[in-house]
Amino acid sequence: MVTQNVDGLHRRAGSTHVVELHGASDRVVCLSCGQVFARQSVADRLAELNPQVDLDVAIRLAPDGDVAVEDVDAMVIPSCTVCGGS
Numbered sequence: 001m002v003t004q005n006v007d008g009l010h011r012r013a014g015s016t017h018v019v020e021l022h023g024a025s026d027r028v029v030c031l032s033c034g035q036v037f038a039r040q041s042v043a044d045r046l047a048e049l050n051p052q053v054d055l056d057v058a059i060r061l062a063p064d065g066d067v068a069v070e071d072v073d074a075m076v077i078p079s080c081t082v083c084g085g086s
């Protein structure tokens with residue numbers, strides 16, 4: 001199945017072999033090693049590393065899964081816990 005959904009709806013409904021054309025909003029992939037993380041775990045680490053930033057204001061998740069970040073340079077980005085990549 002090929003889907004444009006980013007919310008994992010087809011996987012939760014039991015579909016297998018799903019190709020998510022626009023990715024998935026519940027998972028984050030390390031671009032260095034390919035390790036997949038739950039988005040919430042990365043969001044939790046981002047909050048821990050940036051207590052000075054109101055992430056609800058600085059980061060906006062659009063319905064299509066795109067993310068708008070106000071000032072990336074002012075934030076500490078968590079490294080991959082597997083390979084150390086960013």
Ligand SMILES: [Zn+2]
Pocket residue numbers: 030031032033034035080081082083084085
């Ligand atoms: Zn990695």
